[in-house]
Amino acid sequence: MKLLRKTFAEINLDALKANWDFLQKNFPGHFICPMVKANAYGHGDVMIARALESWGAQHLGVCLIEEGLLLRRFGVKAEILVFRGFDREGAEVMIENRLTPVVSSWEQFHALETVAPPGQKFHLKFDTGMNRLGFDVNEAITLAEKIKNQKKLHLVGVLTHLVSGEDSVHLDMTDQQFRDFEQAVQVFQFFKVPFHVLNSGGILTQLCLRKNQRSSTWSEKKWGLRPGLMLYGYNPGVSEEFSELKIVMTLKSQIAVIREVPAGRGVSYNHTWKSAAPARIAVVPIGYADGYHRALSNRGFALCQGKKAAVVGNVCMDYLMLDISGTTAQENSEVILFGQGEKNEVLSARDLAAAGQTVAWEVLTSVSERVPRIYKGEWAHKIESESQL
Numbered sequence: 001m002k003l004l005r006k007t008f009a010e011i012n013l014d015a016l017k018a019n020w021d022f023l024q025k026n027f028p029g030h031f032i033c034p035m036v037k038a039n040a041y042g043h044g045d046v047m048i049a050r051a052l053e054s055w056g057a058q059h060l061g062v063c064l065i066e067e068g069l070l071l072r073r074f075g076v077k078a079e080i081l082v083f084r085g086f087d088r089e090g091a092e093v094m095i096e097n098r099l100t101p102v103v104s105s106w107e108q109f110h111a112l113e114t115v116a117p118p119g120q121k122f123h124l125k126f127d128t129g130m131n132r133l134g135f136d137v138n139e140a141i142t143l144a145e146k147i148k149n150q151k152k153l154h155l156v157g158v159l160t161h162l163v164s165g166e167d168s169v170h171l172d173m174t175d176q177q178f179r180d181f182e183q184a185v186q187v188f189q190f191f192k193v194p195f196h197v198l199n200s201g202g203i204l205t206q207l208c209l210r211k212n213q214r215s216s217t218w219s220e221k222k223w224g225l226r227p228g229l230m231l232y233g234y235n236p237g238v239s240e241e242f243s244e245l246k247i248v249m250t251l252k253s254q255i256a257v258i259r260e261v262p263a264g265r266g267v268s269y270n271h272t273w274k275s276a277a278p279a280r281i282a283v284v285p286i287g288y289a290d291g292y293h294r295a296l297s298n299r300g301f302a303l304c305q306g307k308k309a310a311v312v313g314n315v316c317m318d319y320l321m322l323d324i325s326g327t328t329a330q331e332n333s334e335v336i337l338f339g340q341g342e343k344n345e346v347l348s349a350r351d352l353a354a355a356g357q358t359v360a361w362e363v364l365t366s367v368s369e370r371v372p373r374i375y376k377g378e379w380a381h382k383i384e385s386e387s388q389l
């Protein structure tokens with residue numbers, strides 16, 4: 001469709017490929033389940049799944065059954081793990097569509113057992129500290145016996161989820177989780193399945209430990225990986241920089257109108273900002289209905305001609321205003337809301353998140369459906385042409 005409003009999310013598949021290669025290079029032979037839930041963290045799940053699949057990803061992670069169904073409808077063939085719980089009806093739908101359930105409770109185990117055909121694959125989740133979903137590790141022996149003594153369900157993976165999403169350098173908690181998970185690992189060793197644990201924070205922490213030749217009780221085991229944020233180019237907060245990670249999404253727009261305002265003028269709803277001096281105000285056609293949070297009113301920044309321009313006044317449903325005083329920007333000049341520009345200027349989703357007192361995950365996943373995703377890079381052409389065959 002023609003872009004009548006020049007507001008869009010540019011998704012660089014070459015950057016995604018670089019991040020995928022970085023994982024492959026550092027963790028050869030590991031179980032890897034890239035997370036494509038929540039519309040692939042806002043990047044467009046169908047294209048991201050197709051790209052990952054074409055690069056050899058054998059597993060993909062979603063939260064909802066509905067997310068898995070969408071990928072199947074668009075021809076994705078990889079094994080799709082569904083992390084959210086389910087009831088009997090959900091189990092039936094997953095079986096019909098070759099989605100692989102992650103079982104987190106006895107209710108789910110029984111629901112699946114009731115409707116599953118022989119050989120139905122599943123993963124088993126233990127709760128080692130999130131206090132969200134999963135079995136207690138004390139149930140490992142009972143579960144293992146139960147699984148051995150039935151013929152329908154085929155265990156293909158065992159997992160837990162780390163509490164330290166942003167920074168696994170808090171090793172005390174992570175150590176504790178691995179010590180607890182180890183109990184389940186001992187019991188389930190018999191099944192010869194992958195044990196997957198590491199989110200982006202865990203993966204990058206492991207790389208830091210390796211680089212600094214430090215080890216912890218957990219860091220040298222061959223854990224399976226479930227990368228989310230880092231796949232899209234962001235270090236979630238691990239203390240070292242990883243220049244290999246490339247930003248995948250750049251949210252762009254163009255200045256619609258420029259207002260020259262004298263000192264003392266209020267801008268936007270309720271005049272929460274007033275110009276201290278004469279100012280050039282750019283009206284940019286993106287607002288909270290596009291996923292640019294209203295909480296960024298008078299706090300956010302964008303890049304205009306490579307320079308940071310402050311969001312002034314309240315963010316509206318369809319517009320926000322930037323103070324572009326001191327620039328020569330004109331109507332139709334490009335604005336980068338976050339991401340990386342053609343001249344490598346960067347405004348990271350993490351910095352924007354910090355300004356809005358939230359996290360990069362929320363900034364990325366918030367970009368709403370009415371913002372078109374435009375794929376770029378050599379890989380975009382290849383994946384797009386392959387999917388038209």
Ligand SMILES: Cc1ncc(COP(=O)(O)O)c(C=O)c1O
Binds near residue numbers: 199200227230
């Ligand atoms: C079960 C599970 N594994 C892995 C991830 C990926 O986490 P991250 O985006 O921090 O890499 C998530 C994200 O929420 C998750 O819920």
